[in-house]
Amino acid sequence: MLNVYFGDMAEAIYNTSAYFKYNYEREWITEPKIMEMIKDIDKSVVLGNGAIDSPVLGVIAPTSLSGGVKTLILIDKISDKVFNASNCGDNCAKWLLNIGEEKDVTINLRHIMKFPSEDFKIKIINENKIVSNMKELIPIAGRYV
Amino acid sequence: MLGKHHIIVQSAHLKYELDVRRNITIIKGDSATGKTTLADMIREYVLNGMDTGISLSCDVPCRIIEGNTWKEQLMAINQSIVFIDEGNSFVSSKDFANAVRESTNYFVIITRENLHALPYSVKEIYGIRSSGKYNQSTPVYHELYSIYGTISDEEITPDVIIVEDSNAGYDFFKYVSSLNTECISAKGKDNIFNMITSGKYSGNVLIIADGAAFGAQMANLYDLSENNDELNLYLPESFEWIILDSDILNDAELRRILQSPEDYIASEKYFSWERYFTALLINKSNDTYLKYSKHSLNNNYYNDKIIMKIIASLPANIIFKNNL
The missing domain is CATH 3.40.50 (Rossmann fold)
Known part of the structure; x- marks a missing residue:
């Protein structure tokens, strides 16, 4: 399940781009799910574990992916850390839910992200409550961000 | 700058x-x-x-x-x-x-x-x-x-008006609210979200706050309003800006300033624009019968002609008492 802590969280890694730069593994980039994320969000095609073809920037290194994709990759691949998912735009929300369907994962949000579906399952850690749509999520999350 | x-x-x-x-x-x-x-x-x-x-x-x-x-x-x-x-x-x-x-x-x-x-x-x-x-x-x-640039032009007949302000702005909106409309002061912009989500208010709710300094509160309330058709936002620069914009002071320099406030508002002097508009209104009205104080609205503002002129400058889709 996707577990979310809203608001300041001292132990969360805030600058996810900096963390990604020094900690990502090259082989992550060519995994099918990661390639799909990169295609969906950055509209970019993975050419190999060190090269990605971006429609805006040309051929780039993984460190030049969008902040949102880099954060998603960290959340998916490193389960013993909590990352600041406010570096992800709303277009990353479905991927967070997707990761949360596959495993128990905890993220930190410092804004209200718009999750897409009406029947998701997100646990808001601040109040130990599970919400299943934005109508339930916003009144709780808004107290903390 | x-x-x-x-x-x-x-x-x-x-x-x-x-x-x-x-x-x-x-x-x-x-x-x-x-x-x-x-x-x-x-x-x-x-x-x-x-x-x-x-x-x-x-x-x-x-x-x-x-x-x-x-x-x-x-x-x-x-x-x-x-x-x-x-x-x-x-x-x-x-x-x-x-x-x-x-x-x-x-x-x-x-x-x-x-x-x-x-x-x-x-x-x-x-x-x-x-x-x-x-x-x-x-x-x-x-x-x-x-991101928050589009203003709905749907007609709004509020059952409840929640005003950020507790002083002159609240006095004004309480006065112009329809008899059946409850007008409440939030006593600060940070209280509005909790008031709305408390479940205490039903029917059409209109929030009136100073748009010039409401950026931090906007995302959450905008998200709420997207999930609630009965929640509406009216976010002028500030209440003082409404008065200035209504032209009741009939001042040519004011009209010029309001056309491009950025040419007059120095960042080092005013943390946000609503503070400038307050200072400007106090200064411009000082020697007039419309002398403005933020604490409470001068009685001369309740004159029918003045009230109507201010209401005329508000968005036409919001229905208040005097423009029914």
Whole structure:
């Protein structure tokens, strides 16, 4: 399940781009799910574990992916850390839910992200409550961000 | 610093064009829209200038601050536009808010966080949209769009009006509310969200707050309103701006100021525009029968002609007592 802590969280890694730069593994980039994320969000095609073809920037290194994709990759691949998912735009929300369907994962949000579906399952850690749509999520999350 | 500043940042393949008109501008929105690339290009240009092949056109310097040494970096920057990329946690700190207050710089902050220590305008929260593709003959063009720019023109007949203000603004809206409308002061903008989600108020609810400093509260309330058709927002610059804009003072200089406030509001003097409009109204009305005090509304404002003139300047789709 996707577990979310809203608001300041001292132990969360805030600058996810900096963390990604020094900690990502090259082989992550060519995994099918990661390639799909990169295609969906950055509209970019993975050419190999060190090269990605971006429609805006040309051929780039993984460190030049969008902040949102880099954060998603960290959340998916490193389960013993909590990352600041406010570096992800709303277009990353479905991927967070997707990761949360596959495993128990905890993220930190410092804004209200718009999750897409009406029947998701997100646990808001601040109040130990599970919400299943934005109508339930916003009144709780808004107290903390 | 005063005025609106037009910025063009361009490389062989990318072009950004934006206007910055207040001390605080926020850029947020979806991932992969080019926010960090904009900051990267400015950083490169600041570090290496024309050697990068990047051109940067603006009538004032553009700078970047970042990381744990932001205070030291900022100390050396004046009369500039300061960009701050995502990933800099200091933007939500009180220390940073204190640095922005009385600064001669304008700040462009890339973040999705609601920065409660900063009084920024709902009008200065932008996303980036782009057109074109890499390798075409023209660079991929990026421009800003206002995230909360569209105002609904649907008719609003409020059952409840929640006013941010507890003084003159509240007095006014209580007076002009229809008999069946409950008008409540939120006693501060930070209380509005909890009032709305408390479940105490039913029917059509209209929130009236000072848009000039409501940026940090906007995202949550906007999200709430998107999920609730009976929740509406009216966010003028401030109550004092409404009075100034209604032209009851019949002052030609005021009309000029309201056409381009950015040419008159110095960032180092006014943390946000609503403070300027309050000072302006107090100053302009001082020797008149409409002498303004923020604490309570002067009785002369309740004159029918004055009230009608102010109401006439409000959005026509909001139904108050006197324009039924």
